[in-house]
Amino acid sequence: MDEVFKALADASRRSLLDRLHARNGQSLNELCEGLAMTRQAVTKHLAILEQANLVMAVKHGREKLHYLNPVPIHQIGERWVRKFERGKLAALSELKRQLEKRDE
Amino acid sequence: MDEVFKALADASRRSLLDRLHARNGQSLNELCEGLAMTRQAVTKHLAILEQANLVMAVKHGREKLHYLNPVPIHQIGERWVRKFERGKLAALSELKRQLEKRDE
DNA sequence: ATAATATGCAACCAAATGGTTGCCTGTCAA
DNA sequence: TTGACAGGCAACCATTTGGTTGCATATTAT
Structure with a gap:
């Protein structure tokens, strides 16, 4: 529960959840589009969301698709x-x- | 809204809210009791909760009473x-x- | 095969966070 | 009026956080 609250504390991460809520199953690159952040920063945010079990990622070829939990x-x-x-x-x-x- | 999420991200602060939920209107010293933290640390946490409008403090003599919002x-x-x-x-x-x- | 694409990993950095100690101020009671 | 008690303020500190850059790896398309 603590990890969830920590994950939700950041506005960038909440907006990533919003994006997935709008369209589920997006790849890392798709989730990066239009954000004022490097891909690596987004990767880190997604890792935190995954650890909190808010997002689940599935590898599909060379892409990593992200699903909301x-x-x-x-x-x-x-x-x-x-x-x-x-x-x-x-x-x-x-x-x-x-x-x-x-x-x- | 961001301030609220940030305030809720810390377990100590959430437990302060729990304490106030259990008994509303406690003073700073009362809220410190039994915590492994100095009074000043608690003061800082309460300040963050106040800024997020989760807690409202009222001075009553030399005591500062805290109420849950x-x-x-x-x-x-x-x-x-x-x-x-x-x-x-x-x-x-x-x-x-x-x-x-x-x-x- | 080779180039382009999608992602991963690691080191590094500045700023924010959670905590401390030391001292000052205001209020109540003896 | 003089302690004692409740709280405030400020400086300092270590760790975490959010971000970067640079390079490596894996997959797909030409």
């Missing part, structure tokens, strides 16, 4: 975001109370 | 996780197909 993102939603949804309203009203107290 | 986490769920839920099943079956192809 939606499971970890789903788990972030289920195991983490959801936890904070519980007690959300209580926290919000507490927050409001404190903000109002400042004007006393 | 559930909104950014909620937004991560709504604006980000949800996006990848769309097309999740397609991505999953594509992934399965590629995994099976490896055994050919």
Whole structure:
């Protein structure tokens, strides 16, 4: 879970996920197109995404195709975001109370 | 949004959020208790959480009380996780197909 | 066979990160 | 009013991070 959060912390990596979400199964070169970064930088980002299991790569001839794995993102939603949804309203009203107290 | 992801990337910061989720409105010293870190390190983490709007601090005498703001986490769920839920099943079956192809 | 294409590997670099120590300031209680 | 307690500020440090360049390797097309 920690690796997933770390992987998601970088905007370039999130945009790589976006690109794969738009079109799955892209090669390294395809994923590089239009980015202000060298291919090697993208390789490193993809390696981090693979380690976090957010992306899976398959070699196909001389190309390496990248596929999105939606499971970890789903788990972030289920195991983490959801936890904070519980007690959300209580926290919000507490927050409001404190903000109002400042004007006393 | 980027600041939120960056703030969530660190396990110590996520555990601070957990602590506040367990009991809201804790002081700096309370949040330090039991952690293998100096108070100043915790201060820095809290500053990052505040900048990301995940935590709001209110001075109360000589104490600084910290309150959880559930909104950014909620937004991560709504604006980000949800996006990848769309097309999740397609991505999953594509992934399965590629995994099976490896055994050919 | 050979050239072009797609990717991999390793060394290097600057900047950001997570942490420390030392000292200063503000507030409460004796 | 004088400690003691809660917190703030700044300088410093090691490691990680995000990126680069240069070269090597593997596959495809001519």
